[in-house]
Amino acid sequence: MPASKVAAHGVANDSSRLDELLISSVIGTGAHVGAVYVLDRSGDLLRMVTEIGLPTSIARSFARIRLTEAIPLSVAVREQRFIWISGREHLAREFPGVALSLPYQFAAALAPVCAGDTVVGGFLLLWPAGRVNELDPGQLDIISGTCARLGELIKRAAERGRPITAGSQPRVLGPRPSQEADPRADLIALELVNRLPEGICGLDVDGRVTLISAQASDLLDLRPADVVGKRLWEVLPWLGNPAYEDRYRAAVIGRRITRFVARNPEGRRLTFELCPGLSGLTVRIAPAPATRGAALEPVDIVTPPRMIAVHDILRLATSLARAMTAQEVIDQVADHIMPVYNIQALAILTGKGGRLRVVASRGYSRRAVEEFDSRAAIPPVQGDALTPAFFRSREELREAYPDAVCSDDMSAWAFLPLITSSRPIGTCVLAYDRPHEFGADERASLIALAGLIAQAFERARLYDVKHQLAQCLQSSLLPRTLPHLPGLDVAARYVPATPGMDIGGDFYDLIRLSDTKVAAVIGDVQGHDVTAAALMGQVRTAIRAHATAGASPGEVLAHTNRLLTELAPDRFTSCLYVAFDLRRHTACLASAGHPPPVLGRPGAPGQVVETSPGLLLGIDPDAEYVTVDVPLPPDSVMILYTDGLIEEPGLDLGDCIAALAAGFTPSPRRPLHALADSLIAQAGIERRTDDIALLLVRDGRARA
Numbered sequence: 271m272p273a274s275k276v277a278a279h280g281v282a283n284d285s286s287r288l289d290e291l292l293i294s295s296v297i298g299t300g301a302h303v304g305a306v307y308v309l310d311r312s313g314d315l316l317r318m319v320t321e322i323g324l325p326t327s328i329a330r331s332f333a334r335i336r337l338t339e340a341i342p343l344s345v346a347v348r349e350q351r352f353i354w355i356s357g358r359e360h361l362a363r364e365f366p367g368v369a370l371s372l373p374y375q376f377a378a379a380l381a382p383v384c385a386g387d388t389v390v391g392g393f394l395l396l397w398p399a400g401r402v403n404e405l406d407p408g409q410l411d412i413i414s415g416t417c418a419r420l421g422e423l424i425k426r427a428a429e430r431g432r433p434i435t436a437g438s439q440p441r442v443l444g445p446r447p448s449q450e451a452d453p454r455a456d457l458i459a460l461e462l463v464n465r466l467p468e469g470i471c472g473l474d475v476d477g478r479v480t481l482i483s484a485q486a487s488d489l490l491d492l493r494p495a496d497v498v499g500k501r502l503w504e505v506l507p508w509l510g511n512p513a514y515e516d517r518y519r520a521a522v523i524g525r526r527i528t529r530f531v532a533r534n535p536e537g538r539r540l541t542f543e544l545c546p547g548l549s550g551l552t553v554r555i556a557p558a559p560a561t562r563g564a565a566l567e568p569v570d571i572v573t574p575p576r577m578i579a580v581h582d583i584l585r586l587a588t589s590l591a592r593a594m595t596a597q598e599v600i601d602q603v604a605d606h607i608m609p610v611y612n613i614q615a616l617a618i619l620t621g622k623g624g625r626l627r628v629v630a631s632r633g634y635s636r637r638a639v640e641e642f643d644s645r646a647a648i649p650p651v652q653g654d655a656l657t658p659a660f661f662r663s664r665e666e667l668r669e670a671y672p673d674a675v676c677s678d679d680m681s682a683w684a685f686l687p688l689i690t691s692s693r694p695i696g697t698c699v700l701a702y703d704r705p706h707e708f709g710a711d712e713r714a715s716l717i718a719l720a721g722l723i724a725q726a727f728e729r730a731r732l733y734d735v736k737h738q739l740a741q742c743l744q745s746s747l748l749p750r751t752l753p754h755l756p757g758l759d760v761a762a763r764y765v766p767a768t769p770g771m772d773i774g775g776d777f778y779d780l781i782r783l784s785d786t787k788v789a790a791v792i793g794d795v796q797g798h799d800v801t802a803a804a805l806m807g808q809v810r811t812a813i814r815a816h817a818t819a820g821a822s823p824g825e826v827l828a829h830t831n832r833l834l835t836e837l838a839p840d841r842f843t844s845c846l847y848v849a850f851d852l853r854r855h856t857a858c859l860a861s862a863g864h865p866p867p868v869l870g871r872p873g874a875p876g877q878v879v880e881t882s883p884g885l886l887l888g889i890d891p892d893a894e895y896v897t898v899d900v901p902l903p904p905d906s907v908m909i910l911y912t913d914g915l916i917e918e919p920g921l922d923l924g925d926c927i928a929a930l931a932a933g934f935t936p937s938p939r940r941p942l943h944a945l946a947d948s949l950i951a952q953a954g955i956e957r958r959t960d961d962i963a964l965l966l967v968r969d970g971r972a973r974a
Contacts, residue, residue, distance in 0.1 A: 284423060284426075284427045284432065284434055285319075285320075285434065285441070287423055288306060288319065288320060288420065288423055288424075288434060289320050289441065289443055291306075291416050291419055291420055291423070292304050292305070292306050292320055292321075292322060292416075292443065293322060293443060294416070295393075295395065295412055295413065295416040296322055296323070296395065296548075298409075298412045299379075299395060299397075299405075299409045299412050299413065300397065300402070300409070301323075301379075301395040301396055301397050302323050302396060302397065302398065302525045302546070302548055303321070303322065303323035303324055303376075303394075303395065303396035303523065304321065304322050304323060304393075304394065304395045304396070305318055305320070305321035305322075305324070305329070305332075305393075305394050305440070306318070306319050306320050306321075306383070306391065306392075306393055306420060307319065307335065307343065307347075307383075307391050307392040307393070307394075307436075308383075308390060308391040308424060308434055308435065308436060309347070309389065309390055309391055310435075310436075313337075314336060314337055314338070315334060315335070315336055315337070315605070316334070316335040316336075316337065316343065316344065316347060316391065316392050317333065317334055317435075317436035318332065318333045318334075318436060318440040319391075319434060319435075319436045319437075319440060319441065320440055320441040320442075320443060321440050321441070321442060321443065322442070322443040322548075323396070323475060323522075323548060324442075324475065324522070324523075325475050325476050325477065325519075325522055326439070326442055326475075326476050327476075327610070328519065328522075328523070329439075329440050329442065330439065330440075330609040330610045331371075331606065331609070331610060333436070333439065333440055333609040334604075334605035334606075334608075334609065335392075335605070336601065336602075336605060338592075339589060340365060340367055340368075341365065341367075341368055342355060342361075342364070342365055342368065342378065342380045342394075343380045343392045343394055344392075345380075346380040346381055346382055346392060347382045347383075347389055347391070347392045350382045350384070350389055351382070352379070352380070352381045352382075352413075353378075353379070353380040353381070354377075354378070354379055354380075354404070354405065355377060355378040355379075355380070356377055356399070356403060356404065357375060357376075357377055357399035357400065358373070358374065358375050358376070358399060361378075367588035367589075371588070372519075372523065374519060374520045374523045374524040374526075375398065375399035375400065375520070375524040375526060376396045376397065376398060376399050376523055376524050376525070377396065377397045377398070377399050377401075377402050377403075378394060378395065378396050378397075379394065379395045379405060379409075379413055380392065380393070380394045381393045381394075381413055381414075381417050382417070383417050383420045383421045383424065384417070384418075384421045385421040385422060385424060385425035386421075386425075388425075390421055390424045390425060390428075391420065391421075391424060393413070393416065393417050393420060395413065396523065397525075398524055398525040398526060399524065438609070438612075439609060442475070442476070460481060460483065463481070463483040464483050464484050464485070466483065466485070467485070468485060468554050468555060468556040469482075469483055469485040469486025469487070469488070469489045469490070469554070469555035469556065470482070470483040470485070470486055470552065470553070470554060470555070471483070471486045471502075471552075471553040471555060472550065472551070472552055472553075473502070473550045473551040473552075473553060474549065474550040475522060475549070475550050475551075476501070477501040477502060477503075477518070478499060478500060478501055479497045479498050479499065479500060479501075479502065480498070480550065481498070482494050482497060482498060485555075486553075486555050489540060489555050489556070489557070490506060490534075490540075490555065491534070492505060492506070506534075508532065508533075508534055508535055509532060517530055517544065518544065521544040521545075521546045521551060522546055522551070525546045526546070527543065527544065527545050527546070528543075528544045529541065529542065529543045529544070530542050531558050538557070539557070539558035540555055540556070540557060540558055541554075541555070541556050541557070541558045542554070542555055586602065586603070586606040586607070586719075586722060587722055589602045589605075589606065590602050590603075590722060590723070590725075590726035591726070593726050593729070593730055594730060594733050595630075595730050595733070595734065596618055596629045596630040596727060596730045596731070596734075597630040598730065599618070599630065599723065599726045599727050599730050600616065600617070600618060600630040600631060600632050601632065602726075603616065603698075603719075603723055604616060604632040604633070607719065608632070608633070611700070611712075611716075612702070613633075613700050613701065613702060614633050614678075614680065614701055614702055614703045615631070615632065615633030615634045615638075615678060615680065615700075615701040616631070616632055616633060616698065616699060616700050616701065617629075617630065617631035617632070617634055617639075617642070617698070617699045617701075618630050618631070618688070618696050618697070618698055618699075618723075618727060619642065619651045619696060619697045619698075619699060620695070620696045620697075621651050621652040621655070621696075621697070625645065625646065626642050626643060626645045626646070626651060627643060628642045628643050629696065629727075633701070634677065634678060634701075635677070635678050637677070637678075638675075638677030638678045641675050641677050642675055642677070645675055646673060648671040648673065648674050649671070650671075650685035650687075650697065651685060651697040651699065655685070655687045655694055655697055656687055656689065656694055657687065658684070658685060658686050658687060658713070658716070658717050658720070659683075659684070659685040660683075660684050660685075660708040660713060661682060661683045661684075661685075662682055662705055662706055662707055662708065663681060663682060663705040664676055664680075664681050664682075664705075667683060678701070678703075679703065680701040680702065680703055681702060681703060681704050681705050681706070682701070682702040682704070682705050682706035683699060683700065683701050683702070684699070684700040684708065684713075684716055685697055685698075685699055686698040686699075686700070686716060686717065686719070686720035686723070687720065688720060688723055688724035688727055688728075689720075689721075689724055690724050690725060690728045695724065695727060695728055695731070696724075696727060698720055698723050700716070743803055747777065747803060747806055747807045747810070748764055748777060748778070749762075749778075749779055749780065752780045753780055753781075753782040753788065755782065755785070755786075755788055755852065756785075757852055757969070758788060758850070758852060758967070758968070758969070759942045759966075759967070759968035760780060760942065760965070760966065760967055760968075761941075761942035761943045761945065761946040761965075761966045762778055762780075762946070762963075762964065762965045762966070763946050763947075763950055763962070763963075763964040764776065764778070764961070764962070764963050764964075765914075765950055765961065765962040765964075766961055775794060775795025775796065775797055775802030775803060775805065775806045775843070775961075776793070776794050776795075776806075776912045776914065776961040776962065776963035777791075777792070777793055777794075777795070777806045777809070777810055777963060778790075778791065778792045778793075778910065778963045778964070778965040779791040779792075779810050779813065779814070780965070780967075781813075781814055781817050781818065783817065783818070783849070786851065786852045786853040787849065787850065787851055787852065788849075788850050788852070789817050789823075789826075789847060789848065789849045789850070790847075790848045790850065790908075790910055790965055790967050791810070791813055791817075791845065791846070791847050791848075792845070792846050792864070792910040792911065792912065792963055792965050793806070793809060793843055793844055793845035793846065793862075793864065793887075793912075793963075794843065794844045794845075794864070794912045794913065794961075794963070795809065795841065795843045796841050796842045796843065797841065801838075801841070802841070805834075805837070805838050805841055805843070806843075808833075808834075808837060809830060809834065809843055809845070809887070812829070812830045812833050812834075813826055813830055813845075813847065816829045816830065817847075817849075822849075822858070822860075822897060823847045823848070823849050823858050823859055823860035823895070823897050824860045824894065824895040824896060824897045826847050826860070827845060827847055827860050827861075827862050827884070827887065827895040828893065828894060828895055830845070830887055831862065831885075831887045831888065831889075831890075831891065831893055831895075832891045834887045834888035835888055835889070835890070835891040836891075838888060839888065841888055842863075842886040842887065842888045842889060843862070843886060843887040843888055844862055844863045844864040844865075844886055844887070844912075845861070845862045845863075845864055845887055846859065846860075846861045846862075846864040846865075846866075846867065846881070846910055847859065847860050847861075848867065848908065848910065848967075850902070850967065850969070852969060855901065855902045855903070855904070855969055856899055856900065856901055856902055857899070857900045857902055857908065858897050858898070858899050858900075859879070859881060859897065859898055859900065860881070860884070860895040860896065860897045860898070861881040861882070861883035861884065861895070862883065862884055862885065862886055862887045862893075862895060863883050863884065863885060863886040863887075864881075864883065864912075865911065865912070865913055865916070865923070865927060866878050866879050866880065866881045866883075866927065867879045867881070867908050867909055867910050867911075868908070868909040868911075868927070868930055868931045868934055869900065869902075869906055869907070869908050869909075870906060870907045870908075870909070870934045870935060870936040871903055871905075871906045872905050872906075872935075872936065872937060872938050873935070874935065875931065875932055875934070875935060876909075876930070876931040876932065876933075876934030876935065877931055878927055878928065878931045879898070879900055879908075880898065881898055882896040882898055884896065902969045903969075904969065905936075905938040905968065905969070906968070906969055907934075907936040907942070907945070907966055907967065907968045908966070908967045908968075909930070909934065909949070909964070909965075909966055910964070910965040910966075910967070911930075911949075911962070911963065911964050911965070912960075912961065912962060912963040912964075913960065914953075914960035914961050914962040914963075915930070915949065915950075915953050915962045915964060916929070916930050916953070917960065933952075936968075942966045942968055945966060946964055946966050949964060950962065950964065
């Protein structure tokens, strides 16, 4: 067998084993929905590989889940822990955004899939709420065993060079048959249901008719051959209103019997009862009682595949509310919308001065982005574009705009203007790799979607402007360069908090006092706003003035404290001031409620320096600050830092400082800038919610 066929056979076997594991776990635990996800190469995105029990439209909506989302599965994978959701109320308390997008009664188990200590994917199961209040040991064993086997399967496939990856759409599985298929089974089943007085219709989980009785055909006024294998709304448009989707979803996801009454075009009222099972729904159809004034209960049987449901829009809106940059907007839209509409690429473009600019994109190659950038803008993406434009084919686009860019072999496009406050701010381009017919419903849905994107994009633009302003202000208030003294090594770092936080008040400084003396300062002004930054600038200026005038460390803090009680009585500042005498190899320091420095000596663990801290600056104008003298052995390094470097929720601050000291063993040959980068990396800045200021000082005069 050729190598290519062997590889393909191996991939198929791995996928089949993965599918078997999923089906077995669903049946073994009594669940009615299950899915397996794998982490993509970036490690930031979960992609659904295979599922059972979910309609394709719903599976597509959750085909891609970012680890940063507030979704149970992403939390389970991100934190590597098992999560149990007992019902809708529990879901609403813990994950309100998901409860909005899936407002149905179900219980759920969510677990990370690991290969050893490495997370490689995620696993979920759903049960009808109320039937399973908690999992028994047998169910838990099945789940843990399935996750372990899935992890090993995914790991081995990757090691063989045939990684298990998600396709453009998840595989949709049916239940495992209990016996060999009987060619007469359909005829036998049809004969059985034809004996019943009401009409019976069988649907798979995607709403396709698998069986319909003679009575149901008569009530719906259609021939079985016209509907078997099709979705009901395709042949009965009066059952295709997307506003009625809730009952169908409630039946499939919550596995609850739902009922409704609908009127056909002739005015005849029919009752529909949806009874869910693992392989789909059984629908009982009967004439509705002829009660005068009876209110209709409209319900949709299925959702058209290209219509995004209202709950999907709610989920997207919730995700977009957290997007901070244009690329995050694109990523959220791509994860939620591309699988539903089978879109291959999308981009946000702006047009200015008749030229195009790609702000963010997904699915386009680098070459395509470069082709877009700086090209002449066609009318649908000019700066004043207000009207959506849809092009079913390359020829149709070229006919309308001969100079249009057609990159990456795309063959159909939707140009959606992004408008806020009646003002265009850009265009969202959706691209398809084959000719595409845009129906009226799809156009309306995409235009509505553009409104959500526009609001999120405008927020992202405002955030970018605000963030750039904050960074500019912060950098202007921090020293651009640090003074150089013979025998003194210095490295400084400032790291802002995670996105979403405003400008902070953390600061550092190094003040030259003489040829052999220098003062190091670090502090943290209360608050994360422009006021905190402005006050930080005033604190630095005051400290510099008193330090260069010859004041001792305690006097510098005392003078600055009196100034702050007058300037900002409602703001407090922690500060650590250290005066280094390089000739005597000593340091004299004073602290205003700031975390103590750590002193590292070559070949020995770091030590926390006792500082006898006084009150924070700005509280008591008469506060005094005690000074402490500390010897500095040759090549010793002192760390001055703000609490953002060490503080972690739920942990004692003293323990965090002790951990920093215990792990700090500087080598004389290691550059300080590398040591500073290492300390920042160990802090895990992506998880931090506070700024970090860091100043390292090494007494190297012995080597000099």
